Each structure stands twice: as C-alpha cells, then as structure tokens.
Amino acid sequence: MISRIQSYLLETEFSMHYYEDQIDIVNYKEICHISDTEIVLKSPTNQIVITGSNLTITRLLEDEFLLKGKVSKIEFR
Numbered sequence: 001m002i003s004r005i006q007s008y009l010l011e012t013e014f015s016m017h018y019y020e021d022q023i024d025i026v027n028y029k030e031i032c033h034i035s036d037t038e039i040v041l042k043s044p045t046n047q048i049v050i051t052g053s054n055l056t057i058t059r060l061l062e063d064e065f066l067l068k069g070k071v072s073k074i075e076f077r
Contacts, residue, residue: 014043018074022058023050023067031065039067049075 017024025041032047033040034057039050055069 014045016048016074018071021068021070023071023074024064025067026064028063028065036069047077049073049077051075 012027014027015025027044029042029044031039031041036055037051037053039055039057041048041050050067050071051073052069052071055067055071057065058068059066
C-alpha cells in the first residue's frame with residue numbers, strides 16, 4: 001500500500017490530459033517555444049507541437065503546466 005501511495009505522489013511519467021479548451025501536461029522536460037498560436041515542448045521521448053489560437057499558459061510549475069485556448073492540432077515528433 002505504501003508503494004502505491006508513493007508512486008501516486010512521486011509520479012515521474014510524462015502525461016498529457018486534454019479537457020475542453022485546456023491541456024494539463026505533467027513531467028515535461030523543457031518548453032522550447034511559446035506564442036499565442038503555437039507551443040513546442042519536449043517530453044522524455046518526443047517533441048510535442050501544440051497549435052491553435054489564444055494559447056495561454058495559466059499555471060506553470062517546475063514539472064507541470066496548464067495550457068488554455070482553442071487547440072486545433074497536437075503533433076508528436
């Protein structure tokens with residue numbers, strides 16, 4: 001049971017959750033580019049390009065951020 005709680009609290013795996021007009025990204029490596037139409041970031045295995053309109057980072061933590069706006073495309077390179 002302790003290992004389950006510890007793995008939940010210390011999650012190190014990259015994840016991206018899409019909700020209506022917002023994306024929560026956890027355990028990214030680096031944000032490479034930010035504009036109101038495109039955000040480029042690196043995960044441990046890919047480069048991710050998010051395009052859309054009115055893109056804004058509304059919460060920024062060391063290993064997590066929340067992106068709001070109208071997302072039109074997500075590319076994994």
